[in-house]
Amino acid sequence: MSTRSIFKVATVLLSAVASPVVGQLTTACNPLNATCPADPALGTTHTFYFNATPPTGTFNTTAGTVGYNFDTGAAFTINKKGESPTLISNFYFFFGRTEVHLKAAPGTGVISSIVWSSDVLDEVDWEFMGGNTTHVSTNYFGKGVPDFHNAQYHPVNGGVQADYHNYTCVWTKDQLEWYIDSQHTRTLLAKDANNTLYYPQTPMKLSLGIWAGGDPDQPKGTIEWAGGITDYAEPYTMYVKSALVQDYSTGKEYSYGDNSGTWESIKIASGNSTAVENINREPEKSLSEKWNDLPSSTKNGVYAAAGGVGAIAFIALVVFGLRQRRRGKQEAALAAQRQEQERVELERFKREGRDPDALAFDGTEYKGAMATAAYAVPDSPPGSSAGPPEKAWDPTGPGAATAAMPLLRDDAMSQRVGGPAPSSVGPQRNNSFPSPIHTQSPGQSPQIPAPTPISPVNRTFSPSNASMRMGSPGPQAGGYGSPRINSPTSPRPGYGR
The missing domain is CATH 1.20.5 (Single alpha-helices involved in coiled-coils or other helix-helix interfaces)
Known part of the structure; x- marks a missing residue:
């Protein structure tokens, strides 16, 4: 088996037991194993200020949300289990320099980080343990192979959580250097990294983020390295004000010429990079x-x-x-007119000595029923020869027992019961029609049988029968079916013209 094949097998085996510090990094396509798409180059130097959202297309946000503030910059906050908000650049730089102004997050097991990573999993780190307020760790990996003897810890003047500090890395094909606030801290020579085999040397992208190395679900070794179990009872925030990124190469994109993963295999395409276009694109203008x-x-x-x-x-x-004003004037005039009428009326009452508050309603009130009122035939209309109406009959008055009950009509077809018929009225009849009515020729006197005395009866009158004759069938029962005798249009017997 060749040395290259042995190296690949070892890489796979070691990756299976690798620390989650390395396990946080992934690659969509590893050029050690396949032919992969080219990486977009930065191709310039630019400082990203995180007091506002970075230019569109330059960074992606993963595993949470990142807030932006003019004074404090980008805020990376863990609020609950499973969150690890991270900004990852869409561009790569091939050898270069970064300067990040950062304030680390507190919290046991909480890791604030600045990470470079390549498609072959070369890696350069700054790592801050939330339980360690005074020191920062520097580390590197080659080809994804974990070597935990590479980590070193460095004191930070004033502490890593109290204020912002400038954490800088300068990278060439020969060496890698770390600086804290412009003070040189560490140098790694390429030849000292397993004779350049594990030396980071392929195009890198920049990641800024926070994660919980002390999560209870992490392996025991990772929890111990992070400083202990993370308590999610309160949020933990890392702040980044700015990040300068300088690409020592210029071009449009970087690609791998073979599967060696060495810097000599990297090809640079000429042209303007997408990152430069995104950076130089004018921001969206305000309305003003x-x-x-x-x-x-x-x-x-x-x-x-x-x-x-x-x-x-x-x-x-x-x-x-104007319309409303005109309408208001009209309404005001009407109101004034009503008020004046009321005033005049009150003045008249005062002159007459009347009290307006003592006035009572003197009109006729409608009674819904007529049960208690005696029925009386209305007065004859003006010009009638019938004369004034007779006095209403009172069945409870004096002489009621012998008095005859009044009839509704007093004409030739009506007979007074219980008394002689007036000679001027004509024939009489009782209410039960004891004998048939005979017609006669004009000029003949009617032959009427002698009246039979009838005892008084207690009869009541219903308004619903007012249009019917007493004792005769109504129209509903077949009455009035034939022409009436002596209709109102012909002269009535007993009445002279």
Whole structure:
């Protein structure tokens, strides 16, 4: 088996037991094993200020959310289990320099980190343990192979959590250097990394993030390295104000010429990188900025249109106000008129000596029933020869026992019961029609049998039967089916013209 094959097998075996510090890094395509797409190059030097969202297309956010503040910069916060918010660059740099101004997060087992990583899992680290407020760890890995003897711890003046510090790395094909606030801290020579085999030497991307190495689900060795179990009872936040990234190479993209994973295999495509275009793209303008950019003629047109709309609105408002004012005047005049009428009426009451509050309603009140009122035939209409109406019959009055009950009509077809028929009225009948009514020729006197005395009866009158004759069948029972004798249109017997 070749040395290269043995190296690949060892890499797989060691990755299976690797620390989660390495396990946090992944690659979509590893050029040690396959032909992979080219990596977009930064190709320039740029400082990213995190008081606002970085330029579109330059960084991706993973495993949580990152907040941005003008004073404190980017905030990476763990609020609960499973969160590890991270910013990962979309660009790569091939040898270069980074300067990150960072304030580490507190919390046992909480790891704040600055990480470089490549597609073949070369790695350069700054790591801050939340339980260690005074020191920072520097480390590196080659080809994803963990070597935990590579870590070193360095004191930080003033502590890592109290304030921001500048953490810088300078990287060439020959050596890698670490600086804290411009003070040189560590140097790694390429030849000292297993004769350059494990020396980081392939295009890198930048990651800024926070994660819980002390999570209870992590392996025991990782929890011990992180400083202990993480308690999620409170949030933990790392802050980053800015990050300068300098790419020592210039070009559009980087690709691997073979599966060796060495710097000599890297090919650089010429041209402008996507990162440079994204960085140099003008930010989205505000409304005020867009307005200022408009030509004067366009602004004048907008002003004129706005003025026209305003004039129309003003005219409509004036018309509406005038109409409302006119309506108000009319209503006020009507109210004044009513008030004046009331005043005149009160003055009249005072002159007449009347108290307006003592006035009572003197009209006729409608009674819904007529059960207690004696029925009386209305007065004859004006010009009638019938004369005044007779006095109403009272069945409870004096002489009621011998008095005859009044009839509804007093004409030739009505007979007074219990008394002689007046000679001027004509034939009489009782209410039960004891004998048939005979017709006679004109000029003949009717032959009427002698009346039979009838005892008084207690009869009541219902308004519903007011249109029917007493004692005769109504129209519902077949009455009035034949022409009436002596209809009102012909002369009645007993009445002279």
